[in-house]
Amino acid sequence: xxxxxxxxxxxxxxxxxxxxxxxxxxxxxxxxxxxxxxxxxxxxxxxxxxxxxxxxxxxxxxxxxxxxxxxxxxxxxxxxxxxxxxxxxxxxxxxxxxxxxxxxxxxxxxxxxxxxxxxxxxxxxxxxxxxxxxxxxxxxxxxxxxxxxxxxxxxxxxxxxxxxxxxxxxxxxxxxxxxxxxxxxxxxxxxxxxxxxxxxxxxxxxxxxxxxxxxxxxxxxxxxxxxxxxxxxxxxxxxxxxxxxxxxxxxx
Amino acid sequence: xxxxxxxxxxxxxxxxxxxxxxxxxxxxxxxxxxxxxxxxxxxxxxxxxxxxxxxxxxxxxxxxxxxxxxxxxxxxxxxxxxxxxxxxxxxxxxxxxxxxxxxxxxxxxxxxxxxxxxxxxxxxxxxxxxxxxxxxxxxxxxxxxxxxxxxxxxxxxxxxxxxxxxxxxxxxxxxxxxxxxxxxxxxxxxxxxxxxxxxxxxxxxxxxxxxxxxxxxxxxxxxxxxxxxxxxxxxxxxxxxxxxxxxxxxxxxxxxxxxxxxxxxxxxxxxxxxxxxxxxxxxxxxxxxxxxxxxxxxxxxxxxxxxxxxxxxxxxxxxxxxxxxxxxxxxxxxxxx
Numbered sequence: 001x002x003x004x005x006x007x008x009x010x011x012x013x014x015x016x017x018x019x020x021x022x023x024x025x026x027x028x029x030x031x032x033x034x035x036x037x038x039x040x041x042x043x044x045x046x047x048x049x050x051x052x053x054x055x056x057x058x059x060x061x062x063x064x065x066x067x068x069x070x071x072x073x074x075x076x077x078x079x080x081x082x083x084x085x086x087x088x089x090x091x092x093x094x095x096x097x098x099x100x101x102x103x104x105x106x107x108x109x110x111x112x113x114x115x116x117x118x119x120x121x122x123x124x125x126x127x128x129x130x131x132x133x134x135x136x137x138x139x140x141x142x143x144x145x146x147x148x149x150x151x152x153x154x155x156x157x158x159x160x161x162x163x164x165x166x167x168x169x170x171x172x173x174x175x176x177x178x179x180x181x182x183x184x185x186x187x188x189x190x191x192x193x194x195x196x197x198x199x200x201x202x203x204x205x206x207x208x209x210x211x212x213x214x215x216x217x218x219x220x221x222x223x224x225x226x227x228x229x230x231x232x233x234x235x236x237x238x239x240x241x242x243x244x245x246x247x248x249x250x251x252x
Numbered sequence: 253x254x255x256x257x258x259x260x261x262x263x264x265x266x267x268x269x270x271x272x273x274x275x276x277x278x279x280x281x282x283x284x285x286x287x288x289x290x291x292x293x294x295x296x297x298x299x300x301x302x303x304x305x306x307x308x309x310x311x312x313x314x315x316x317x318x319x320x321x322x323x324x325x326x327x328x329x330x331x332x333x334x335x336x337x338x339x340x341x342x343x344x345x346x347x348x349x350x351x352x353x354x355x356x357x358x359x360x361x362x363x364x365x366x367x368x369x370x371x372x373x374x375x376x377x378x379x380x381x382x383x384x385x386x387x388x389x390x391x392x393x394x395x396x397x398x399x400x401x402x403x404x405x406x407x408x409x410x411x412x413x414x415x416x417x418x419x420x421x422x423x424x425x426x427x428x429x430x431x432x433x434x435x436x437x438x439x440x441x442x443x444x445x446x447x448x449x450x451x452x453x454x455x456x457x458x459x460x461x462x463x464x465x466x467x468x469x470x471x472x473x474x475x476x477x478x479x480x481x482x483x484x485x486x487x488x489x490x491x492x493x494x495x496x497x498x499x500x501x502x503x504x505x506x507x508x509x510x511x512x513x514x515x516x517x518x519x520x521x522x523x524x525x526x527x528x529x530x531x532x533x534x535x536x537x538x539x540x541x542x543x544x545x546x547x548x549x550x551x552x553x554x555x556x557x558x559x560x561x562x563x564x565x566x567x568x569x570x571x572x573x574x575x576x577x578x579x580x581x582x583x584x585x586x587x588x589x
Contacts, residue, residue: 152337155300158324159331160351161392170350174341 020235027232028225035229041207042215043233045123049211050191052127057135057187058142062180065139066168069146080143083136094133095200102128103201125202126209133197134190141183145176182245189241192234212237255396255428259296259306259316269293269452279422279429281443283436285471289452290432291334294398297430298331299324310396310428330394332402336385338373344384345369351392359387363417379406383414390421397422397429403438412508412588415442436478437508437587448472473539473546477513477556482506485586495552498528499584506589513546515583516557518567519576530578535569549577 028035068076086094102119103109112119119125149172157167173180195213202209204218212234219226253274261269269289273280282290296304299315299322308316315322338347344365348356360366363383373381382405389397402418403411419442422429433439439446440460448456448463448471456468460476467473483492485507490497492509499509517523523530533551540546544558547569555577559567569575 150337152333152335153339155295155298155324156331156333156337157350158300159298159327159329159398160388161325161328162350163325171339174339177341 023228023231023235026224026228028229031225032229032232035226036233038219038226039212039215039230039233042210042212042230043237045126045207045210046192046212046237049123049126049130050188050194053130053134053191054138054184054188056127056131057138058180058184061135061139062142062173065142066146066172068139068143069149080140083139086133086136089133091133091194091196092200095129095197098129098132098197098201120201121203121205121209123202123208126198126211129197129201130191130194133194134187137190138180138183138187141186142176142180145179145183146172148179149175185241185244185247189238189245192237192241255310257297257306257308259304259308261292261296261301261304263292263303267292267452269296271296271449271452271454273447273454273457275428275430275445277426277428278444279419279431279442280445280447281439282430282432282447282449283434283439283475284449288449290449291400292452293449294331294400294430294432297396298329298398299327328392328395330389330392330397332386332389332397332399334400334404336373336378336381336405338376338381338384340373343370343372344376347373347384348388348391351388354391354393356387356391359391360384362390362421363387363414379410379414382406383417386414386418386421390425393425395427397425397427397431399429399431401432401434403433403435408587418442436475437480437510439475440480441508448475470543473544474513474558477546477558479509479511479513479516479555481509481553482589483509483586485509490584490586493553495531497553497579497584498581499586500582501584501586503586503588507586508589510585510587511555511579511583513556513558515579516549516555517578518547518549518557518559518563518569519578520567522576523578528581529584530576533575533577535571535573535575538564538569538571549575551577553577555579 068079089097099106099120101107101109102112102125104113104118104120109119119128153171153175154167157171162170193213194211195217198209198211199214199217204210204214210218212230216227216230216234219230254276256274258272259269267289269292271293282293284290292301295301297308304316306316307314314320315327339350342350344360345356348360357366357369360369363386365380365383365387368376368380368384376384382402386402403414406414415438431442433442445457445459446463447454448469450469450471456463456472463472464476467476481492483490484505485499486504487502488499490499490507490509497509531552533549533555536548536550538545538547540561545561545564547557547559549555549557557577567575
């Protein structure tokens, strides 16, 4: 029995590690610098888009998380279900949905277009796509964090004369800091890996919407070497994202 | 009167609170059995129980009236909760500054914790944390102080000192204060009067002496029946009136001496054996108003005893009759004054 379980565990590990090892083994080390040159712009764009999406997710998501954590009533369950939709939806479908909403002939897009605002196939659109799929992670993690805050602390804040906003800012936010940061790290990591919604809604425009995963996909057309070289950049980025997430959980 | 409250609250679980009182710039101690609604009363006064109806006013300012409620953060109160509720991410000074723009140093000093100003709550003892919590409540110069068992988190040795600090702070602030307590010594020494709550209602209000002479429930009779004396102790014995009593508490100096009325044994003849504290007294009154019989016994040390009706017939004590009194050394409790 012990041998069987060891075998299964070993197989799992090998299955997860092998592709990454293969990527490094298959790397065109001799021509790497040349191959990587095309990767810098997508890398910078990926960092910009993911970081922007994470910050926006926190700015808009924290008040929602706070309301969900404090609310009593059945609507909370509905809202929480709604937050799961972008997580479980195939990213390509999310992209189609975003196009239907914010595309030039979309529900809201038509109106935005008349104001001269175009989202589809712009960097802003890439941020929107990434935001849609990743922000629920920030909201759900923050909500769980806010729920852990002892409500007596908020009562105390009231008896000290702190307004509702000050109680949120000076008491709830610091007390829930660790789960919020862990959620932000997860959001950022998910944003870095985003492909389907971005390519569907924002397209694959070099320097504008072409993030690193999109560049890898395009690189495949130019040959496996190009794709592998760019993938190494993505692996490095993933390592950073994983470290951030772990740091978030560990400090808890 | 400075502060008036006439409030009602019905909670979802069927508990109902109905309390009316008024106080001047003085301390009212609220006592009562567990679940009587003492903490809930404080929360209602602070504005933390949304269902509260009735009226609350401080010096003519209406905090609660028909159709208008002043939010808790607009009420000039200081509140000390049972838990110290120090925010772990702020140091001692930061915690006090949460409620005021004034220098936190003064009140930290008055509660003997000024030297801890830059420490974080995680590094403090339970007693230190509670002092900081009390300093925080005073520091915003509240016009009504609410305290929920402010000394309960402090160990028994340090409690008397902190009780003196809190009493002095309250007296010097000249504000009305409502202090919840379960300790009869606290009730007798901290407050100007006592409000007794049972089952969400006020069952009695008065000074400790008034409660003692006319207890209106067995809870009150038990509570104020506590024999409380002042005395001078020296390691294991204490002089009360002219009588030297033996105590198991090894404290020296000026002390409060308490003897629970249940711990007072009565005998027809001089008791033999272990009790070292015994004297001959005279029954002054017998009160059978509740399930217990309460006897006031005069003697070298005046003492109140509660016995069961069966116990009374065994002793056969009637007013005017002599009776032997004994108390075990372990039942003579000493607390530094």
